[in-house]
Amino acid sequence: MATVLLLRHGRTTANAEGILAGRRPVGLDDDGRAQARAVGGRLRGLPLAAVVSSPLPRCVETLSVALPDAVPALEPGLIEVGYGDWEGGQLHTLAKDPLWPVVQHHPAAVTFPGEQGESMPAMSARAVAAVRAWDAKVTSSHGPDALWLACSHGDVIKAIVADALGLHLDQFQRIVVEPASVTAVxxxxxxxxxxxLNDTGADLRVFVAPPRDRGDGQVADSDAVVGGDAGRPAGDASRAADG
Known part of the structure; x- marks a missing residue:
């Protein structure tokens, strides 16, 4: 079977502001565009049999910067989680919601509130189905040694990785997928x-964090950032919240 490179979009303006963007049409910020250019330097020249993308602008923009000559196929199965009424919320506020600890410890039981709220198992099922279908299609057309790329979102890629590892969805919060990172399956x-997994090609000094003040209402160290971690800007070892 073929090999898929799962690319998370670059950092967005919502990431930088600690907002859960969900399916809102947010764009990349300056760091996100720099991340897209950097990952593009690693991707260009690879014999990609197909380039597939979530239809949301932040993924399409990431690919337009990283691989300007590519014409990605838009795949609805790779779209961001439908966070429903949580969409657009500040993460530090959402962390006080009674649903937050369930998202952290028992995501398989979570359906986000509101008419547009999606269940986490439904997200996992449609994302895994989409990736496997595309993989079978690429393999059929280009052979078992083919390489292809899919650009998607933090929680979506984490769910695909959990499936690949045979993990229950309740364990997917143990996985980290940073902006513009590459994961290969x-x-x-x-x-x-x-x-x-989560290959950013980054300097390992990013793991040396400076002292920081955990003010009241901040997301706890043991909590996963819903939507995926925002990563760290080049030259900065500090953390930021994602959306």
Whole structure:
């Protein structure tokens, strides 16, 4: 079977402001465009048999910067989670919602509130189905050694990785997928193989965090950032919240 490179979009203006963007049409900020250019330098020249994208602007923009000559196929199955009434909320405020600890510890039981709210199992099922269908299509057309790219969102990629590892969805919050990171999965007839996870090509000094003040209302250290971590800007070891 083919190998898929799962690319998360670059950092957005919502990421920088600690807002859960959901399906809102937010764009990349300056750091996000820099991240897209950097990952583009790593991707250009690869024999990509297909380039597929979530239809949301932040993914399409990431690809337009990273791979300007590519014409991505838009795949609705790779769209961001439908966060419903949570969409557009500040993460530090959402962290006080009674649903937050359920999202952290039992996401398989979560359906986000509101008419547009999606369940986490439904998100996982449609994302995994989309990736597997595209992988089978690419393999059929280009052979088992083909390489292809799918650009999507933090929680979506985490769910695909959890499936590849055979993890229950309740464990997917243990996975981190940063902006503009590359994760590689190879599906086979018997099992998937996770070949690379959250590869940003970043300097390892980003893990050395400066002292920081955890003011009241901040997301706890042991909590996963809903939507995915915002990563760290180049030259800055501080954390930011995602959306």
């Amino acid at each position: 190879r599906f086979t007839p018997t099992r998937p193989f996770l070949l690379r």
